[in-house]
Each structure stands twice: as structure tokens, then as C-alpha cells.
Amino acid sequence: MPARSDGATTRDRILDAFETLLVDGGSRVATLDAVAAQAEVSKGGLLYHFPSKDAMVEAMLARLQERGRTDVEKMRSAPEGPVAFYLNTSVDTGSDFDRGLIAAARVAQESDARARETLAELRNGWFEVLAEHYGDNALARTVQLIGDGLYFDDTTGLAHERSLEHVRDVLSRIEAI
Amino acid sequence: MPARSDGATTRDRILDAFETLLVDGGSRVATLDAVAAQAEVSKGGLLYHFPSKDAMVEAMLARLQERGRTDVEKMRSAPEGPVAFYLNTSVDTGSDFDRGLIAAARVAQESDARARETLAELRNGWFEVLAEHYGDNALARTVQLIGDGLYFDDTTGLAHERSLEHVRDVLSRIEAI
DNA sequence: GTCTATAGGTCGATAGAC
DNA sequence: GTCTATCGACCTATAGAC
Numbered sequence: 001m002p003a004r005s006d007g008a009t010t011r012d013r014i015l016d017a018f019e020t021l022l023v024d025g026g027s028r029v030a031t032l033d034a035v036a037a038q039a040e041v042s043k044g045g046l047l048y049h050f051p052s053k054d055a056m057v058e059a060m061l062a063r064l065q066e067r068g069r070t071d072v073e074k075m076r077s078a079p080e081g082p083v084a085f086y087l088n089t090s091v092d093t094g095s096d097f098d099r100g101l102i103a104a105a106r107v108a109q110e111s112d113a114r115a116r117e118t119l120a121e122l123r124n125g126w127f128e129v130l131a132e133h134y135g136d137n138a139l140a141r142t143v144q145l146i147g148d149g150l151y152f153d154d155t156t157g158l159a160h161e162r163s164l165e166h167v168r169d170v171l172s173r174i175e176a177i
Numbered sequence: 178m179p180a181r182s183d184g185a186t187t188r189d190r191i192l193d194a195f196e197t198l199l200v201d202g203g204s205r206v207a208t209l210d211a212v213a214a215q216a217e218v219s220k221g222g223l224l225y226h227f228p229s230k231d232a233m234v235e236a237m238l239a240r241l242q243e244r245g246r247t248d249v250e251k252m253r254s255a256p257e258g259p260v261a262f263y264l265n266t267s268v269d270t271g272s273d274f275d276r277g278l279i280a281a282a283r284v285a286q287e288s289d290a291r292a293r294e295t296l297a298e299l300r301n302g303w304f305e306v307l308a309e310h311y312g313d314n315a316l317a318r319t320v321q322l323i324g325d326g327l328y329f330d331d332t333t334g335l336a337h338e339r340s341l342e343h344v345r346d347v348l349s350r351i352e353a354i
Numbered sequence: 355g356t357c358t359a360t361a362g363g364t365c366g367a368t369a370g371a372c
Numbered sequence: 373g374t375c376t377a378t379c380g381a382c383c384t385a386t387a388g389a390c
Contacts, residue, residue, distance in 0.1 A: 043384090048356065111334075139347055156282060163318055177350060208365065226373090
């Protein structure tokens with residue numbers, strides 16, 4: 001039982017803090033000390049919930065996987081259609097899910113196989129919905145790559161203002177064929 | 178003057194080692210000790226050439242910028258056309274230039290402003306050539322995003338075998354309009 | 355469940371021999 | 373130009389009080 005009365009459990013606050021630090025500064029900055037400070041727990045308190053840094057990574061990925069299943073459901077039943085939903089959420093919306101995704105990508109780049117597998121599984125879910133929608137694997141794959149590009153630019157600080165607008169323009173031309 | 182008779186100077190061997198470690202394991206792994214070992218120099222020897230780790234980053238980015246100018250020239254005059262050249266080189270070809278690009282992206286993610294600026298400048302060069310070629314900013318931007326997506330997938334270990342083939346298919350449909 | 359204190363190791367950087 | 377030796381700061385993880 002958590003000692004606080006605010007919404008999140010200590011466990012979730014710690015994972016939130018870990019993700020935030022990974023997103024903002026990479027894993028070099030996301031030390032146990034820094035995570036504890038950000039989550040407003042002592043280092044000892046942190047290590048009660050996650051006995052090692054590795055266990056913390058594992059828990060973060062498990063939570064992301066869970067949230068990913070919800071996201072695919074939302075994408076499938078989005079009123080604006082799955083493509084618009086997918087592209088819109090490819091630019092960072094600041095959601096908890098986005099933050100978790102970026103954090104996982106940071107970890108994956110340091111050759112962490114579990115993080116890579118989690119991301120691959122999420123991407124397969126999105127691709128399936130896109131491929132069902134278009135009935136065209138080539139177009140589905142291309143849209144997914146555009147989403148990856150939007151996402152990469154966004155997380156590297158290279159995003160261009162009008163990217164989304166340009167993409168919508170080009171996609172409307174393709175869909176008009 | 179270098180003490181060795183092989184092609185690369187000690188300085189270049191150190192930068193190569195730094196990039197390789199950044200690409201393979203991220204900046205947490207790319208320590209001065211590790212870079213020195215990979216470059217087969219002592220840490221003291223390394224710090225003779227680059228008085229600080231920061232100076233090493235700076236030199237790496239300067240070298241990348243120089244190589245980027247050459248790349249844009251090659252793209253502009255490529256016999257297969259700038260688009261094919263751009264997309265083909267967006268999947269990691271294993272070249273020294275690619276390695277440097279990926280290394281710079283790793284550093285940029287840790288909120289290094291210089292690395293971000295270097296990457297932004299390189300990307301502006303590519304975009305200019307694409308926009309000139311198409312005479313259509315929306316399409317040029319979309320192709321650039323596809324390239325970024327290919328690149329992101331590749332460097333995160335999420336690449337799909339047939340991505341490039343699928344993209345070529347879709348682009349040929351657009352260009353046929 | 356959460357804390358402090360600290361062990362044990364690694365980091366970037368300096369000093370000085372050759 | 374390249375080396376070894378070493379410093380202080382910081383990292384992950386453990387031990388034990390409350």
C-alpha cells in the first residue's frame with residue numbers, strides 16, 4: 001500500500017520518473033540517484049520496489065506493452081480512421097504512452113534485446129491495422145515508415161513544422177489513385 | 178606525426194573507435210577507457226589528441242560535417258537520381274559516413290545542441306536536393322520522412338526486409354500521377 | 355515501506371616519466 | 373607522442389535502523 005494519497009502508486013511514480021529522465025537525457029542521466037530524486041523517494045525506497053536497475057527496465061517495458069495493447073485498440077476503432085490516428089500519434093503528443101515509447105527506444109539503442117522485442121511487437125500491432133485498412137502491404141509499410149520518420153525527427157529535436165501537413169497532402173494524392 | 182605506418186592517423190583511429198562504440202552501445206559504453214582500448218592507445222595517449230571528451234565530440238561532429246558536404250554532392254550528381262541515392266543510403270550501408278551519422282544521432286539524443294545542429298544542417302542539404310528534384314515541397318518532405326523512418330528502423334534494429342522494395346513501389350505510383 | 359550510510363567499482367581528467 | 377599512476381566525483385547495490 002502506498003504512503004501517499006495522490007493518484008499514482010510509488011511504483012508508478014518511479015517508473016514515470018525513470019521514463020522522463022530517459023527521454024530528456026538518455027540512460028547516462030537516468031541513474032538510480034536521479035530517478036529517486038525525480039520520484040521524490042530515497043534511493044533505498046526505490047530499491048525496495050525494484051531490486052535492481054535491470055528490474056526497473058523490465059517493469060517499464062511490461063507497463064509499455066500493456067499500454068500498447070490499449071493503443072492498438074484505440075487505433076483500430078478511431079473515428080478519424082487508423083491512418084490519421086497513427087500519424088497524429090507519431091508526433092509526440094506528450095502522453096504517458098509516448099513517453100514510454102521514447103524511453104524504450106533509448107534503451108533499445110543500447111543493444112537491449114528485451115526493449116527491441118517490445119518495440120517490435122508494438123510495431124507489428126500497428127502494421128496489422130494499417131495493412132487491414134489499406135489491403136496493401138506496400139502502402140501500409142510506407143505509411144509506417146513515414147510515422148517512424150515523424151517520430152524520429154520529433155525525438156531528435158529535428159522536427160519540421162509542416163511535416164504532418166505535407167504528409168497528409170501526399171497521402172491524399174495516393175489514396176485518390 | 179603518427180608513430181604508425183598504417184593508413185589512418187592516431188587521431189582518426191580514435192574518432193573511428195569513438196563512433197563505433199557510440200553506434201554499438203550508446204554513450205554509456207563509449208567511455209574514454211573503452212575508446213582508448215578500441216583505438217589501441219592508452220587513455221593518456223588519447224587525451225593528448227583530445228584534451229577532453231567534449232573536444233572529442235566536437236572533432237567527431239566537425240569531421241561528419243565535412244563528410245556531409247561530400248555526400249550532398251554525390252547525391253546531387255548520382256546517376257540513379259537523388260531520390261534513389263537518398264533512400265538507398267538511408268538504410269545503413271556500413272560506410273564511415275553512416276557510422277558517423279548514427280553516432281551523432283546518439284549524442285544528439287542526450288540533448289547535445291551541437292550534434293542536433295550538425296544533423297539539422299546535413300538534413301537541410303538533403304532536403305534542398307530533393308525539393309529541387311521534385312519541385313514539390315510536400316513530396317520532398319514525405320520522401321525525407323520515409324528516409325528517416327528507414328534510418329530509424331535500421332538503427333533501432335527494427336528494420337523490415339522488404340521496406341525499401343515497398344517504398345519504391347509506392348513512390349513509383351505517386352510519380353506516375 | 356521508506357530511510358541513511360557506506361561498500362565497491364568506474365568515470366573523466368591530471369601529473370609526470372620516457 | 374605515448375605511457376603509467378593516481379585523484380576526486382559519481383555509480384549501482386547492500387546493510388540495517390525505524
